[in-house]
Amino acid sequence: MTAGKWLKTACNLCYINCGIEVWVNDGRLEKVRGDRSSPKSQGYLCNKATRIPYYAHHRDRLTTPLRRRADGGFDEIEWDVAIAEIAERLRDIVDRYGGKSIALYGGGGQGNHAGGAYASGLIRALGSRSVFNALSQEKTGDFWVNGHMFGSQTCHTAEDVHHCDLLLVIGANPWIAHGFPNARDHLNQIRKDPARKLIVIDPRRTETAEMADLHLAVRPGTDAFLLAALLATLVRSDRVDQAFIEEHTVGFAEVRQALLKVPVEEWAAAADISIADLERCAAMIVAAKAMVVRVELGIQQGINSTLNSYLEKLLIMLSGNFGRKGTNQLHSWLQPLWGNSPNQTFAPTGDAIIGGLLPPNIFPEAVLKDHPDRLRCAWIDSSNPANTAANTEAVERALRSLELCVVVDVAITETARLAHYVLPASSQFEKTEFTLFNFEFPTNYFHVRAGVLPPLAGTLPEPEIYTRLAIALGLLPGDNVLAPLREAARRSRAEFAAAFRAFIAENPGAVPALVLYHTLGQTLPDGTAAAAPLWGAALACAKRSPQAVRRAIGASDEVTDHQLGDLLFDTIVAARQGTAVTRHEYDEVWSLISHSDRKVRLAIPQMLEWLARLDPQAAGAPKEFPFMLAAGGRRMFNANQIFRDPAWRREDPDGAMLINSSDLNELGAKDGDWIAVESVVGRLVVRCKVDDAMRHGQLALPHGYGQAYPTLDGERLINGPRINLLTESGNRDPIAGTPYHKNVAVRLALVSAHEAAAYQSQSERIHMRAAGQ
Template sequence: MTDLQETTENEEIDQTKIWHKTACVLCSANCGLEVRIDDREITRVRGNKAHVASAGYTCEKGLRVNHYQNNTSRLTMPLKRIEDGSYIEVDWDTAIQEISNGLKEIAEKYGSDKIFYYGGGGQGNHLGGAHSTATRQAYGITRKSNALAQEKTGEAWVEGQMFGTHTHGGFHDAEVAIFLGKNPWHSHGFDQARRVLKEISNDNNRSLIVIDPRRTESADLADYWLQVKPGTDAFLLAALGAIIVNEKMTDDAWLAENAIGVEEIKTVFRDVSIDDFAKRSGVTLDQLRAVADRIVQAESVSTYEDLGIEMGPHSTLVSFLHRAISILTGNYGKQGALGPHTSIAPLFNYSAAGREPEDPVTGGRIISGLVPCNEIADGFLSDHPERSRALFIESGNPVHSLAESDKFRQAMRKAELTVVIDVVHTETTEQADWILPASSQYEKAEATFFSANFPENTFHLRQAILEPLEGTLSEPEIHSRLVQASGVLDNVDLVPLREAASEGLDAFAGAFMSAAMENPAVSEYGAVVLYETLGKSLPKGKEGAAVLWFSCQMAAQKYPDQIRAAGYEGEGAGLGNNLFKAIINNEDGVIFTRHEYADAFDFLTTPEQKINLHIPEMHEAISQLDAAPAKYTSKDFPFVLSAGERRSFSANTIVRDPEWRKKDKEGALRIHPNDALTLGVENGGRVRITTHGGEAVAVAEINETVQPGYVSLPNGYGLSYSPAGGDSEVVGVAPNQLTSTVWRDSIAGTPWHKHVPARLEAVPR
């Protein structure tokens, strides 16, 4: 902590010259940082060369984290909405008790399953969500969702049936790296992304393949850039797969040993209209054949899909198609190819893949327990007797980040109780009945569960580098108070566990296991029990990391040999304890498992423990592509808008101060010169964008990287912010003022943020 630094015998240390180790919280890469602090200002930032994953790498965004930490939107006291719509400050005890009473009243009146939980963490904070499990258990909350359900659930649905686990590419070693609807130059997605892109681009023996409608920074480095027409990725990949099958490029010997459903998927690909699909995609047959040849000649191929296809037509099918191509060419479980990975805490549960329950109100598939984001508002606004009645939001801004913002506002106002936990005032807190102020991500220990490396995987627990802002609490503390207010821990004696924790981890492990066997509440509300017992024995600021002790114990049971191979000693609980100690004490992060590539097949939980290519719903979807439209534009809406492009200074909604951006201050609409000429739009002029979901006015940037008929807006703009703490200002366009919940994937219900039919008009000066 910055106020606890020791001094030497002869002189006082200049606090402003100390480098504190932490991490960037602006994207899922979470690159390690070192920062200097003066009072509460982060004055200097550099990459942490000792960081276990990023090794000193950072991009321009990470250097601006002070704009996240210090801004005028911080919340400092619990707020309660009163009848006139304004807010009053209340003390924490009152807020916790009234919220607890409100949740109980909803449960008694309608059933606890009518309480909906959204969120649980952003790009840099997952420990709060880990503690929310106890709160949800205490109040019987079963309906839930988060941003993954507008991005990754289609992918999870495919991976659950194909592998039974999550997979990730080995891009640092891949001979061929393929990116679909992804621009790693800005969106990262793996460690040291720009370094890796440059290495591949500069190596004559390796190839970079980018499939994207726009000539992105990554496409500029590519050996093969396939400028697919917006929304036609499924046609392109189906044609590519058909070429590989029809020209007998598949690795049949490998497939016979490692996959099932091979002949079924080959039969489907043989019926694909290759010429027609290539024309629909806008990519020539020669380009597709060249890419097919490069894939089959390579020793290793890794693919990465991202929001460009996950938020567009046929997104779940695309998730299947590129993985099917990888498997048909033998690219799994070897260096540089697709592989599984370990987890301190997994983000998805694949146990019900392909057998998901349906939401009782909307009928949508609940993949990995998550209600599709495009259906949450409908679940409140419906007259269905099973509709949701209360909404609990944590570390999320769904009013801004989910489709059709105004619809979500209506849903929040219809709910009988809404609670939001956040660090700052947001578009979502503006609609809440209760607002609970959380300490920032640099004022408490934090971590994420994104790491997906193989054969070695890493984990980094960040220490607190600042004292919590007065009036705020960490999410673990908030959840602890809510759980205790519910009364479910009234019969749990925490004193013996605290005493055992003070004696050391070995004593605590035995005491915790015994207590859990004697009283089920100890494990049912385990995150809070750990926080209130083991957490009190951890260094100041790291109390919320106690929940990781149980995660380490689970990892030690699941991967004992691989944890020992990573350098940890012990058996059973002792092994888990040693891993936990390493995580708690290492500011640079740790390698927590070390596998061999051959172990990749041990992760498969599919029939016969082989890769499963027989997913009938996907086979049918490929067959139905013949009759599917190649475009969704019309005379009234002739353009395709990509709403939420990643750029140099976009970071979801976590940085609200627009002054953090060194360029693209207003978040320009990128438009092709030919379209600008036709519309009479000048560079820097104003353009009115109209969609099925709404309209907005943006500044124009005439840009040749987009193709005619295709325009893009960045994510993270259109946030309300008051530079001086007075009336709020809005800079740029909020993308979800233009999107619609109607446009969604037929399987996963994920939105079409990156494929919005739109009309453009020049706004006279």
Template sequence: MNLSQEHLSVATTCPYCGVGCGVKAVPQGPQNATISGDAAHPSNFGRLCVKGSALGETLGLDGRLLHPQVREGGQLRQVSWDDALDRAASQWRRIVDEHGPDAVALYVSGQLLTEDYYVANKLMKGYVGSANIDTNSRLCMSSAVAGHKRAFGEDLVPVDYADLDIADMVVLVGSNTAWCHPILYQRIVRAKEARPDVKLVVIDPRRTATCELADLHLPVKPGTDVWLFNGLLAYLARIGAVDPAFIANHTQGLPDALEAADITPEEVAQACRLKLEDVLAFYEAFAATTKVITGFSMGVNQSSAGTDKVNAIINCHLLGGRIGKPGMGPFSITGQPNAMGGREVGGLANMLAAHLDLDKPDHRAAVQEFWNSPRIADKPGLKAVDLFHAIESGKVKAVWVIATNPIVSLPDADQVKRALAKAELVIASDVVTDTDTNAFAHVLLPALAWAEKDGTVTNSERRISRQRAFLPAPGEARADWKILADFAQRLGYTGFDYAHQSEIFAEHAALSAWKNTLDALPRAFHIGALASLDRSGYDALQPVQWPLGRRVFADGRFSFPDGRARFVPTVPRLPVNTAGGEYPLVLNTGRMRDHWHTMTRTGRAPKLAEHTPESFVDLHPQDALLCGVREGELARVSSAWGSMVARVKHGGGIARGSVFVPIHWNGQTASDARVGAVVNPVVDPISGEPEFKHTPVIVDRFPVQWHGFVLSRTPLDLDMVAYWTRAQGTGFQRYELAGRNRIADFGTWARQLLGVDDDDADWLEYADRSAGVYRAVHVVDDRIAQCIFVSPRPDLPERAWLAGLFASEALTDVERAGVLAGRPLKQGLDAGPTVCSCFGVGRNTICNAIRDKDLKTAAEVTACVKAGGNCGSCVPEIRQLITVVREERVAAAG
């Protein structure tokens, strides 16, 4: 940031993962800003990952929903706010009057700010009188919540980020931290560099980027985590690596937990498909180390046994007293920016606000008294998967979807599509107009986006940070809390006359202190000291961690009435639907390095599209051979619930019998790549979290006649193409294409596809009809407007050098010839596919530098070409390229 602009900068918080990084934004006009890390924020000290660094590219109004709309005759029509809210409220009221409060529901999101979440929860549970409010956080961390409550009596994460700096051993379970939480991973990297004896163990069926630094990688058989940690518990007890005083004074239930964990290391190795020596190495290191942090994420939570997996991990920490002290503890790494804030306000269907319990009458009475509400929900509402089944069956007749895209993100996603098609009333509050879910909305309401929103979020270490608006609200967009409050008032409810979000936060903080005493309803979540903040104090609020001024569990007291933690017996069980027979492979899903959720934000950033521009299916080469598919070709992945199509890839990190597909592609970015349509809808019986990591599937060929790609300054109509993906470039859109039709006349077909109907257009083409190869470039005013490449094989020319031509003011004759030749005619112009998105460094650039300068380490590469010098998430790939070049030299030397 330019020092002269420092006074213009606004301190806010990144809207991506649960790390909760501080951001400085300097407005550059009404819809632009420069983004940098906030050096003063304790979550990241100025560092940002590639997604955070590219936030400036996601601003702007292209595709934004700017005005309320209602659907009439199948078409959306712009209306006033009064008309939209009146229509929504009248239909909602009719449904409640005719069918009761459980006939309506809210489905919300960890993208909401705490103030938004609070108002939504208050409206449904305290005024509508139904707990039918659930959230997409159900899909990522509800198993952690359930595990915490079973073990601790309250949903508490007992680790701070600073603990990573002093831990002597870090165990990462089901977490590709290097890609999904890069700032935390780089903190681990720096700790290991400063103290090489720090041990890093990664437990993951895939060999991910996170494994590159690991001292030990345990590629467990999918679904066998409970076996592994039960074995660790039994091993620790067997060798006496326990804390008898802690167990005696602060826990209960150990005998039953040990009985359920009666398993030997040999049996663990067999069940988990691991080498016995690796199992023992893990167990011995854990036993010998006091300061151990076990970080877990989606690979643990997203399972039909997710809650048991969480408790199996916690049991091992309780046994040795590895909790409540610096440098140790079980650490749930949340996926969304405000998943923790949603938990604080009771955003899940089975929770109440302020860490109070929906199933306890005295808790319900306390909340109703505080809210002075006419009623209070008296039973749990429907969890996410059950909610959409209830909509399809007609039990729930109205749903309001806020800041999420369930037709892409939920399992068995085509069922969600059927459900929304049958609903009497679908309201959607969103930032963008065109999403898979919004296509079913009867009322569409424009919400504020990240840069315009103002409130608070809570990150994975329980740190509350301010999210501050730094751009003006565009069009008629409103804050989510304001939309909800206006809706509530139309229903005749009092208690929603907030003038500013600071008033909501003050109420939320006051509720956390309400009856929060040892002789009443004690909870560790207590931010009552912040309830007195006025508007100016709220505006100036600095990042603050709860509990205020003390460490969680430092006194050894837990949140059960007796103050003792519970060992929870965890009986190992395989996933509900196992592979075999018709579906011989197991599908695992997850995030990619440079994308986020359903890509409605990251898909706007050219920098983020370059690393992985289209979806893929990663499987072992031997499995690919058995399935009859080859790398680079297209394949269909099918389950009992649905199917999708993606390109085959051999990432080198996946075991036989497994398949990996990323979660991000939606109906706007690909023709048929919604992996949610394939995913197993079975859920954990306790948490309700779906089984995203274990779906039985089959993979087979998606045969096509040709492959191709287009770079175009103008959008294309893709109805005539069987397979396509769309990615945003700088000044153009990139389309990957494939078709099942035989093209008789390439020129006519290409012109029709690209919308070039001018016979006098500057159109250059090359065609080899016998080989089925075609290339063309459309030039307008000497600038490249579009180019198209078609081949019967998927090994088409690199796109990076072609993308660079779109920045040229005029194509040279050499560049025109290069386009038709399918390669740059000057040496050194092709940087290759992007490896380092932060600095835009391609594979060829890195490999050439390694060869020419004999670079041997990732640090040397960074010093030479900058790659890896920002967030570090590309460093594992750089190390792989160093190995590739080294092997090339050895092969060349004979």
């Protein structure tokens, strides 16, 4: 028994990663509170974070490697056996098909990216660059637009909500989903200040829309029509910021011509927005001294998603709300979380690789297509595509078809059940972690989180898993080679830098992350060896933005530019809470644009062609599937797939489908009934919940459900909807491949009393037994 204590770490439930303190007592994480001394979040805590103990401790944790038998069951095996067998099968696949036949899927759950640094290093050493993850399920359309407008797909816009006098929210619900630091604090401040305004564009009258000065309840799937009509209104009436456009952009004349062709009245009608409301929105934007635009998956996973991202950026630029206090900005990075891969394609399917990433929607085709370079092996780390990627049936078929599938995770997920091997990882609070979700401007924060719990017996942190595998594959030299590097690190950073660079030059096939872990990492405090790969990132960051780094870490004039990166690295690994890594002046934003003239490119030919093709007649749901379902959305008690134990939910235990009362009445059902949802690829039976904030014809299901969890007698029952049984891989963006999850055409049907009783019984058994009753 050890005495309890409060330890600093971060919340792992959304990409804001608020600083928190956890009460750890006798090896268990028992309580959570906001870390008031965190410079980033200052004690902010939402309802979800208080439930983290349900993530940290539950009875479905894996504690031994598993090997699947031919009958679909699993054998428990020793770590050494698992690693040796996996290494042999990997070698065989590389020998027969080449490294390109392997893909990494995932590489770090919600803001926990340490594992990804090691997994991607190993996959690269085997000859593969193919990576699928959640970013390419959500954001690559935005990255593609940024690549064209700003010169690199790693240029990424930040939101200075703190200082704006107009917050324009499009397809987001920050009161529930957060998405920017201390979201509720900022929304409350805006609500209380008559000089500050809030506009929300969302089909549903969300909790955020309830607070808005103007809510545009756009028809689902018609955001592009509305945004284009809004831009056209500004252009027609010459209410764009001409001085900003001339000074900072290129290509306005072409964009203006394209927007003048937009039939404003017709497209506003297609979006079901009155001209009066459109005009009111335009007037509020023009009147704002500093508007910031906050967008999310409502448009990034909606119909025309890449075009939506383009139009959103045009609105920022044409209104001149960029690069000033209280507007949108670009932000600097400690380490870009994604890459820049313009004009690259994935040979087996011909799809674009954006930000160095492949879209999960093409995963089934990448495995199943009859192509010599199709994928034969998937290495899946902290990800559950069987539940999260579009078209569960196709994803499961692809997973079963692989010659080798290895899953690294904390629990036996739906994907793990189909893997050949499952390797039990330590949880995100049992090891050193960090997040590369650092999207703030002018001050950006980084948090290296030392483990606050010991690794659960039988589990390993990812650096140890990948070390064992690399040794078995002959990709990590022995200690006779690494020890001198480690000694150099102990003597001085300069000596280590010279030795490490010489080593990498002589060993181009090495995995740098693992070499750093075993050398420099062993000199770091509090067991933070896993943070060693950040050393190179810190050096590069200091080189890119020396003044911003100096301000952030308070470096004295005696610190040379040469020493600055090492000082930054030492600062972040020594701090037990988030620490500022860059602090910019506002006018430095222009230096973050990659185009050599530091000007924004407004005219993107593919986007203007797409705009010209928009057809209001094609908007809306087809006759045979008349409802538009948002498949996945944030609620008070959901959080991607990270929580396995259903008992964590205080409300909404079944992940109910939201539906307008008139739609439910027409169907002949009532609040709380079980009803069937059918799409072109599948059927789900869900509990329905009346929500008159929904539009007529609009439905919504939450993400983060559909996981199996063992009852007390060991039976595994599925909790809530596996929403991707309804989504179809082809319902996706033509450029980015991102799914149109917010616009899934479905129909509804009543279910028999017998079927409803079966679902009701299952729900009761899950929740009673999960709660231990």
